[in-house]
Amino acid sequence: MTEQDHSAAIAVLNDACRAEPGAGWVMTQGVWALPEADRLKAFAAVTAFSDFSEDNDPHGERDFGAFEIASAKLLWKIDYYDLDLDKGSPDPADPAVTKRILTLMLAEEY
Template structure:
């Protein structure tokens, strides 16, 4: 597999992770404190996010983004762990050895 193919597989797996709120997603205390309607809007913004460019996607993995909800700036970031969530994944392109965790946070919590 070429490096470009490897990156494309990671990006597709990240897209799938973003498509399923709750499946490996965590939110910070700041997001948890938002009104329920803003939380739902934030979840929808993550699942619909397509504004990838060189500044937020330099490696082509589609693993982070930012947006505004109710005047608050939020970030989301996908990290790759081993199946026990103890260490980094040995290969983020291999779902058999990788658990993705999407963290949704307020910008000021970064």
């Protein structure tokens, strides 16, 4: 598999992760402190996010995004772990050995 194919496979899996709020998603205390309506808007913004560019996605894996809700800047990031969540995944393109965790946070918490 070429590096480009590997990145494309990771991107497909990351898109699937983003499409399902709750499935491997975590959020920071700052996001939990937002009003419920704003949290719901943030979830929708993550699932609909498509503003990928060379600046925010240099490897083509679609694993990071930034947006604003009610004047709060939020970030989301997908990280790749082994199935026991002990260390990094040996191959993020292989769902049989990878657990994806999407973290949603306020930019000021980064």
